[in-house]
Amino acid sequence: MPESVLLIDDDPDVRRALGEALERSGFRALTAGTATEGLELFEREYPAVTLLDLRLPDADGLQVLETLKSADAAVIMLTGHAEIETAVRAMQLGAENYLPKPVDLAHLMAVVARAADKVRLKRQLELFRRRDAAQGTLGVSxxxxxxxxxxxxxxxxxxxxxxxxxxxxxxxxxxxxxxxxxxxxxxxxxxxxxxxxxxxxxxxxxxxxxxxxxxxxxxxxxxxxxxxxxxxxxxxxxxxxxxxxxxxxxxxxxxxxxxxxxxxxxxxxxxxxxxxxxxxxxxxxxxxxxxxxxxxxxxxxxxxxLPPVRERTREDRLYLIERILAEVSQEIPGSPQNLDPEALELLLNYSWPGNVREMRNAIERSVIMARNAEAIEPRHLPPEIRGKTQRGSRRPRLLSLADVEREHIARVLAYHQGNRSRTARDLGISRATLIKKIKQYQLDLTDAGAP
CATH class of the missing domain: 3.40.50.300 (P-loop containing nucleotide triphosphate hydrolases)
Incomplete structure (x- = not known):
């Protein structure tokens, strides 16, 4: 598929002439007569290059340029009113070039081609980075x-x-x-x-x-x-x-x-x-x-x-914990980079009914609670993880069947952020039965994220 070029200009004759020239040069031309239409088209198509008129009926071209640059667009400005100050401002805002009308078509096509080459290279570099990040993402077993x-x-x-x-x-x-x-x-x-x-x-x-x-x-x-x-x-x-x-x-x-x-x-x-x-x-x-x-x-x-986390090896669970902690720590300033050995053991021995999604949520919460600390300790972990008995303990925490049911319903509700329909579906019961159980066990839906 040819690379697309978006032309935003209120003059229909300019749109027709430049659109035909772009098509002859091997590009896919997209045209818009207003800033609103152009921005919608940009968001939908994400073109390689955008040709933008300085004066539009519904917005100032420099304002539109700022909006497009915030989305990392390659923009070439066109204007019938060439002013040095405006040209300088456009280049400061990140425009690839600033061309006066009437534009020389051969020169314009060369400028567009250069800009498209830069975008192609940039997107390829982003692709390579994504591919590098995608290596070794599942486990070590x-x-x-x-x-x-x-x-x-x-x-x-x-x-x-x-x-x-x-x-x-x-x-x-x-x-x-x-x-x-x-x-x-x-x-x-x-x-x-x-x-x-x-x-x-x-x-x-x-x-x-x-x-x-x-x-x-x-x-x-x-x-x-x-x-x-x-x-x-x-x-x-x-x-x-x-x-x-x-x-x-x-x-x-x-x-x-x-x-x-x-x-x-x-x-x-x-x-x-x-x-x-x-x-x-x-x-x-x-x-x-x-x-x-x-x-x-x-x-x-x-x-x-994909196997559930509870069926993965201890080494794979350790790999997941370390990878998620590294990712979350980069996103939250002042985050601890390490886990206390006891906290790590609790995380490794937890059954993770919500799998990797629950693990990420638990680690992110722990990182927030341990902010500016040297390491994440057991006290920073969510209650459901702290409450689990570690392997090798002499006496497990004994629960009645009703307590087990209450804890499981609360855990699934929390996983679905209080959504009763999805919770009932995963529990294999009707929504009406779930509501009855919530009342019976006096479950607090505030913590589960219910409205």
């Missing part, structure tokens, strides 16, 4: 190293659909990003969407887009995520929650690489790799008639199963 090897093989086969399975919080989204970053598609978009809790109409609009007037609130045309992810990867989390009416549409785009926007008649062709994830038992869902068998087989091509 032979089992996790073998999983790394499988990921490398699957990443290289970028035409195959990938299905990531495992409990909630095991890092399926992170692995999806690693696969994309290590694949030939790495220089192109990575787009993600969680299918859980979304209505069928909204999800269809997100995936496939919609035409203006397709439904009541469709005031303008919207590109779907399959279009946005063209030549890249689309990560669809919780694919097992996909509504039955959307399953054949997803199957069609996987098989034919074509789809229609909601309310549209034109077939749109895309080249997108689908990375799907689920914490559900899809074969069981197929047997129960809740998931299409043909779609399951289409997804079940390259499968990666």
């Amino acid at each position: 032979p089992k996790m190293q073998e999983l790394e090897r499988q990921i490398d093989l699957i990443a290289a086969a970028d035409r195959s659909t990938v299905l990531l399975t495992g409990e909630s919080g095991t890092g399926k989204g992170r692995v999806a990003r690693i696969i994309h970053d290590r694949s030939p598609r790495a220089a192109h978009p990575f787009v993600d969407l969680n299918a859980a809790g979304l209505s069928a109409t909204f999800l269809e609009s997100e995936l496939f887009g919609h035409e203006r007037g397709a439904f009541t609130d469709a005031k303008e045309m919207k590109r779907g995520l399959f279009e946005v992810a063209d030549r890249g990867s689309l990560f669809l989390d919780e694919v097992g929650e996909l509504a039955p009416e959307l399953q054949p549409k997803l199957l069609k785009v996987l098989e034919t690489k074509t789809f229609r926007r909601l309310g549209g008649t034109r077939e749109i062709t895309v080249d997108v790799r689908l990375l799907a994830a689920t914490n559900r038992d899809l074969p069981a869902a197929v047997e129960q008639g809740r998931f299409r068998e043909d779609l399951y087989y289409r997804l079940n091509v390259a499968v990666i199963h």
Whole structure:
């Protein structure tokens, strides 16, 4: 796909002439007549270069330049009112160049080409940094190293659909990003969407887009995520929650690489790799008639199963703790870089029902509580981790069945930040039963994040 160049100019003749010149030079021209339209188009398309007129009907060009530079855009200013002070100010704000109108087309195309080359190089460097960061991210045990090897093989086969399975919080989204970053598609978009809790109409609009007037609130045309992810990867989390009416549409785009926007008649062709994830038992869902068998087989091509943290080796848990602590410490000034041996032992022996997600949340909270201390101590850890008896203790903490149920419901509620519907689903009970249990055990939803 050719690199895109965005032209923001209120003169339709200029837009037409420069747009045609860009197309002849091998670029994909995007045009906008106002600052508002141009900024929306920039956010949606993320072009390599933006040509910006100094004077626009709804905003000052220098203000628009500042906004674009905050998004790390490469901007070339155009103006019919060349002033030295304005040119200096534009260059100070980060403009690549400042050209007076009428512009010499050959010179403009050369300037655009140079700017596009710089952007291409910059994006490649960012890609290399992401690839470096994606190395050795899962663990150190032979089992996790073998999983790394499988990921490398699957990443290289970028035409195959990938299905990531495992409990909630095991890092399926992170692995999806690693696969994309290590694949030939790495220089192109990575787009993600969680299918859980979304209505069928909204999800269809997100995936496939919609035409203006397709439904009541469709005031303008919207590109779907399959279009946005063209030549890249689309990560669809919780694919097992996909509504039955959307399953054949997803199957069609996987098989034919074509789809229609909601309310549209034109077939749109895309080249997108689908990375799907689920914490559900899809074969069981197929047997129960809740998931299409043909779609399951289409997804079940390259499968990666991520084990829960409790089933990983002590070395792998230690690796995760150290990696997360290093990442969190960089984000929070004054953070301790070390763990007290007793605190480390508590973290290693905890069962982590929320897996890597819970581990990150617990370590981040501990880092905040231990700010400006030399090391994280047991007193800085969350109560549920401090309360767990360490291996080798003579007497375990004895609980009644009611206490066990109360603690488990409280833990799952906290994991879902007080969301009762998701908590009930994970507990395997109805929402009404969950509400009854919350009242019975007098659970405080404030700490769980409930509204």
